[in-house]
Amino acid sequence: MKPALALLVTLGLTGCGAANRLQPAxxxxxxxxxxxxxxxxxxxxxxxxxxxxxxxxxxxLLRQSEERRSDDFDLPPR
Structure with missing residues (x-):
């Protein structure tokens, strides 16, 4: 039963991909x-x-590691 259901689902999905040139209604x-x-x-x-x-x-890709610049806004919590 499961193989038949899988076959039906597969056939149904293959029909969704077959689209002709799109035209306005x-x-x-x-x-x-x-x-x-x-x-x-x-x-x-x-x-x-x-x-x-x-x-x-x-x-x-990163070719070599680089030192980070200092961040003036990286302040400790208050």
Whole structure:
């Protein structure tokens, strides 16, 4: 019973990933152009993330240990 249930769940999830080109619903149109834009963005442009939304990961490793600077605001509790 469990293998059949797993198979049904897997088949159901594979259908979720099959998406055709996104189009607005019939009778609807794309959103209006943002203020200052010359043209209305296409659906592909709206779905593409900007660098600010998905920043690149920095994998730079610390090459050598460095002494910390003194912190003038690191005061003992009162």
């Amino acid at each position: 019939k009778g609807d149109s794309l959103p209006v152009a943002p203020r200052g834009a010359i043209a209305t963005p296409t659906p592909q442009q709206l779905l593409t993330a900007t660098p600010q939304q998905r920043p690149q990961r920095s994998d730079e």
